[in-house]
Amino acid sequence: MHPKGSSSKIYIHPEGLKFAAIFFVVSFLLSYIWMPISYLGYFFTFFTLCFFRNPKRNTPQNPNSVISAADGKVCLIDKACPPKEVDMGSDEMLRVCVFMNVFNVHINRSPIKGIINNVVYKKGSFLNASLDKASEKNERSSTIITNTNGSKLVVVQIAGLIARRIVSFVSPNQNLEQGERFGLIRFGSRVDIYMPLSAAVNCKVGDKVIAGESLLATLS
Numbered sequence: 244m245h246p247k248g249s250s251s252k253i254y255i256h257p258e259g260l261k262f263a264a265i266f267f268v269v270s271f272l273l274s275y276i277w278m279p280i281s282y283l284g285y286f287f288t289f290f291t292l293c294f295f296r297n298p299k300r301n302t303p304q305n306p307n308s309v310i311s312a313a314d315g316k317v318c319l320i321d322k323a324c325p326p327k328e329v330d331m332g333s334d335e336m337l338r339v340c341v342f343m344n345v346f347n348v349h350i351n352r353s354p355i356k357g358i359i360n361n362v363v364y365k366k367g368s369f370l371n372a373s374l375d376k377a378s379e380k381n382e383r384s385s386t387i388i389t390n391t392n393g394s395k396l397v398v399v400q401i402a403g404l405i406a407r408r409i410v411s412f413v414s415p416n417q418n419l420e421q422g423e424r425f426g427l428i429r430f431g432s433r434v435d436i437y438m439p440l441s442a443a444v445n446c447k448v449g450d451k452v453i454a455g456e457s458l459l460a461t462l463s
Contacts, residue, residue: 254296254297254298254299255292255295255296255297256295256296256297256350256427258295258410258427258429259291259292259294259295259296260295262291262295263288263291263292263295266284266285266287266288266291267284267285267288269284270282270283270284270285270287270288293346294345294349295349295427296348297348297350297424298348300352300422300453300454300455300456301455301456302352302420302421302422302455302456303421303456303458304356304421304422305421306355306356306390306391306392306462307392307461307462307463308355308421308458308460308461308462309339309354309355309396309436309438309442309458309459309460309461309462310352310354310355310421310422310454310455310456310457310458310459311341311352311354311452311453311454311455311456311457311458311459312341312351312352312353312354312398312425312434312436312454313341313343313347313349313351313352313433313434313452313454314341314343314347314348314349314452314453314454315341315342315343315344315347315433315434315451315452316341316342316449316450316451316452317339317340317341317342317446317447317448317449317450317451317452317459318340318341318342318433318448319338319339319340319448320337320338320339320340320444320446320447320448321338322335322336322337322338322440323335323336323338323437324336325385325397325399325437326363326365326383326385326397326399328363328365328385329361329363329385329387329397331387331395331397335440336397336437336438336439336440337437337438337439337440337442337444337460338435338436338437338438339435339436339438339444339446339459339460340433340434340435340436341433341434341435341436341452342433343428343432343433343434348454349427349428349429349432350424350426350427350454351398351400351424351425351426351427351428351434351454352422352423352424352425352454352455353388353398353419353420353421353422353423353424353425354388354396354398354421354436354459355388355390355394355396355419355421355462356390356391356419356420356421357388357389357390357391357396357418357419358388358389358416358417358418358419359386359387359388359413359414359415359416359417359418359419360387360388360389360395360415361385361386361387361415362384362385362386362387362411362413362414362415363384363385363387364383364384364385364409364411365382365383365384365385366382381401381402382401382402382409383399383400383401383402383409384399384400384409384411384426385397385398385399385400386398386399386400386411386413386425386426388419390462392462394438394439394462395439396436396437396438397435397436397437398425398434398435398436398437399434399435399436399437400426400428400432400434401428401432401433401434401435402428402432408428408429409426409427409428409429409432410426410427410428410429411425411426412424412425412426413425413426422454422455422456436459438460438462439462439463441462441463442460442461442462442463443460443461443463444459444460445458445459445460445461446458446459446460
């Protein structure tokens with residue numbers, strides 16, 4: 244089963260088409276009032292189409308590999324407990340955080356092949372997503388995935404300073420392929436991946452990563 248928005252043949256995600264259409268119509272109408280201001284509207288139309296681009300990715304299929312769920316820059320690697328609302332206890336896990344700016348692709352992809360145990364949404368603040376406390380304070384959606392070898396990961400989509408909507412394409416008990424699209428976050432945000440402490444990290448802070456392609460860690 245492929246969730247809504249998972250087709251690799253759609254290169255602009257449908258979530259963005261409606262925004263682009265609104266900007267275009269408003270820009271067209273403004274051109275009858277004052278042409279220079281309509282140029283700004285056309286710019287936002289183009290920016291929206293770029294923001295919601297939905298490129299095809301070549302994902303390495305390996306049950307022991309944890310692939311990046313987001314495009315962006317690795318901003319933090321540490322040990323931390325998953326969000327309280329996912330109810331996974333107080334044990335720490337290895338955490339790799341990827342910050343997305345407004346110019347990155349914002350389609351999020353599954354880091355592993357597995358089954359979704361749960362998807363938990365929590366309301367919160369809209370702090371700068373690059374801050375450490377954003378993981379605890381900001382609005383977020385947590386997707387818990389168990390891979391074919393029994394390893395459990397938590398992928399947390401975190402809203403940012405500008406992002407105001409987290410969109411999930413999936414639901415509990417759904418199977419995900421490695422690199423499959425499972426959601427997006429509008430306009431600048433962050434994705435945290437929690438994995439077993441035994442995983443070997445294959446990236447470092449400051450690395451630029453690509454969703455569905457870049458290796459973040461290897462599971463033991």
